Amino acid sequence: xxxxxxxxxxxxxxxxxxxxxxxxxxxxxxxxxxxxxxxxxxxxxxxxxxxxxxxxxxxxxxxxxxxxxxxxxxxxxxxxxxxxxxxxxxxxxxxxxxxxxxxxxxxxxxxxxxxxxxxxxxxxxxxxxxxxxxxxxxxxxxxx
Numbered sequence: 001x002x003x004x005x006x007x008x009x010x011x012x013x014x015x016x017x018x019x020x021x022x023x024x025x026x027x028x029x030x031x032x033x034x035x036x037x038x039x040x041x042x043x044x045x046x047x048x049x050x051x052x053x054x055x056x057x058x059x060x061x062x063x064x065x066x067x068x069x070x071x072x073x074x075x076x077x078x079x080x081x082x083x084x085x086x087x088x089x090x091x092x093x094x095x096x097x098x099x100x101x102x103x104x105x106x107x108x109x110x111x112x113x114x115x116x117x118x119x120x121x122x123x124x125x126x127x128x129x130x131x132x133x134x135x136x137x138x139x140x141x142x143x144x
Contacts, residue, residue, distance in 0.1 A: 002031075002032050005018055006037075007035070007037065009039070013053055014086075016086040017085075017086035018035065024093065044072050048070055049070055050075065051068070051071070
């Protein structure tokens with residue numbers, strides 16, 4: 001399973017998301033995590049960037065809110081207990097998280113990606129240089 005973390009450079013929350021994704025990849029060896037930097041509004045439009053950080057599983061943003069807008073902006077996630085700048089590890093392990101009328105509902109990833117039957121965990125330890133290969137991390141555009 002390929003998970004891509006998309007962010008812009010000054011995002012204050014991408015490292016938290018990366019840490020959680022790295023932990024998930026360490027738990028599940030079939031997961032490969034990469035980081036894609038989105039640097040311009042044009043690039044955000046081109047890739048359909050819904051805010052930083054965004055997490056895609058096999059190319060699908062499994063936590064996209066209905067009507068979400070594309071652009072260089074910070075993204076917030078409804079987690080147990082309120083809003084945070086990155087999904088909770090438990091959400092990443094168990095499925096996508098959506099909001100509806102200010103109530104949280106869990107949307108299993110299998111629902112989102114259908115027949116693939118995938119579930120996502122979202123989700124980087126400070127010493128990525130040491131843990132990167134063991135955690136299944138690869139680099140498409142820049143290291144996490």
